[in-house]
Amino acid sequence: MSASLREPILDWYAEHNRDLPWRRPDATPWGILVSEIMLQQTPVARVLPIWTEWMERWPTPEALAKESPGEAVRHWGRLGYPRRALNLHACARAITADHAGRVPSTYDELRALPGIGDYTAAAVASFAYGGSHAVLDTNVRRVLARAVRGEEYPPKAPTAAERRLAESLVPPVGAPRWAVAVMELGALVCTARAPRCERCPVTAQCAWRLAGRPAHDGPARQGQTYAGTDRQCRGRLLAVLREAHGPVPKDALDAVWADHVQRERALDGLLDDGLAEVLPDGTYQLPS
DNA sequence: GATACGTGGAA
């Protein structure tokens, strides 16, 4: 029954997919891996320019592996979650050292790389190498929650039931295309805020629409404020290091955040995370 | 399982 979702969604994708550079036939496994890490919790529109710059600068894992981790963080710019830049750099070094410079092709090998979890391992194995995996990202989870479970939103964290459902839908042939098609539907039509059900290829069989699009009942998800948080403080401090050409004196960091206690805590966090380092003379810089 | 982790665009 839910297998009847496949054809309409695949047909819809054939006509409406976006032309993204990491989806083109000439995209390399490395380019696909870089895109997947950059896309974690980050919109396509913001990834596009950074991905393009990265691929020109570091077209292979070896090229990035030769750089310092700090250069990866610097060119990450304001994409957010800068530990991902560190992860990508560590991936490049691991791929160079342990995989002869080739991005590994199996789920398990990919999963063992830093910053690559269940979603990213499945996505890279699927999109770069044609593997058959259930690719369960937030878009897919939302589409299945609505179309099959009849609920507006999926649970907060992926459940075993969701995995079973996603796995049951993986077609025997063309798993990667199916995965990208459902993701695209979630990204363009079955969106979180204002779904475009009138443009949806499976609107006639969508359990949520058939139930009258009932609103999510459970507790509203906690929207975390950003202003004044440690996160924002870390962002400010790292921005100073990123934009500086060399080591910066402590004064330069002190200048961007008033609360001394919070500022010291955030700076310690950056040092602990390897996003910054302190030199013997007490100045700070991105990791060398 | 809950929490920490950035950023900026859209509603």
Add this chain to the structure above:
DNA sequence: TTTCCAAGTAT
């Protein structure tokens, strides 16, 4: 202006 949230992962 405030809130939501975008191809998650690690602890």
